[in-house]
Amino acid sequence: MTRITLLLIACLLQVGCQPGSAADTAAPVPTMSVNELMVTVVTPATDTLWGIEDPQTDEDWQVFIDAADVVIRAGQTIKVGGTGPMDNEWAASPAWDAFADRLIDAGLDARTAAETRNIEAMFTAGEVLYPPCEECHLQFHPGMQ
Numbered sequence: 001m002t003r004i005t006l007l008l009i010a011c012l013l014q015v016g017c018q019p020g021s022a023a024d025t026a027a028p029v030p031t032m033s034v035n036e037l038m039v040t041v042v043t044p045a046t047d048t049l050w051g052i053e054d055p056q057t058d059e060d061w062q063v064f065i066d067a068a069d070v071v072i073r074a075g076q077t078i079k080v081g082g083t084g085p086m087d088n089e090w091a092a093s094p095a096w097d098a099f100a101d102r103l104i105d106a107g108l109d110a111r112t113a114a115e116t117r118n119i120e121a122m123f124t125a126g127e128v129l130y131p132p133c134e135e136c137h138l139q140f141h142p143g144m145q
């Protein structure tokens with residue numbers, strides 16, 4: 001996942017199209033379904049965060065800051081809902097909201113870790129990031145591996 005691709009995703013999610021801009025705090029307006037967001041936005045960003053190897057330069061670390069921003073914004077977006085048939089019903093559930101909050105929190109941890117270039121904290125954030133995926137799928141998308 002290149003920085004440009006992540007920036008494009010960030011733009012799509014209305015995070016802001018300026019390199020280095022922090023995630024917007026205003027509620028996002030979903031422009032795609034939860035499923036599309038999972039496949040085209042969440043998965044590439046989390047693959048980047050889980051695929052961390054040995055970042056050295058500012059550019060290397062920026063890739064992870066950008067990926068964390070995408071995860072944060074994706075979490076904020078699914079809290080609002082999406083364009084899929086079930087999305088708004090899901091988003092109205094307190095359990096959904098709690099899973100989305102855990103996704104956002106893990107994204108914030110990853111962002112802090114990347115900003116402070118703390119590789120151990122990156123791995124920890126990656127571990128914290130996974131359970132909400134699994135638990136939310138178990139409840140709202142059963143049958144997914």
Ligand code: HEC
Pocket residue numbers: 033034035038039042043046078084090096097099100103129130132133134136137140141144
């Ligand atoms: C708040 C709940 C929630 C969280 C958190 C969540 N997902 Fe999902 N995810 C869903 C739902 C619901 C679907 C199915 C949407 C549909 O079918 O319309 C889905 C679908 C997916 C799909 C598509 C799978 C398929 O069967 O087509 C992928 C890939 C995915 N999620 C990845 C992730 C990853 C990776 C994470 C964690 C970083 C994550 N999701 C976190 C709710 C969640």
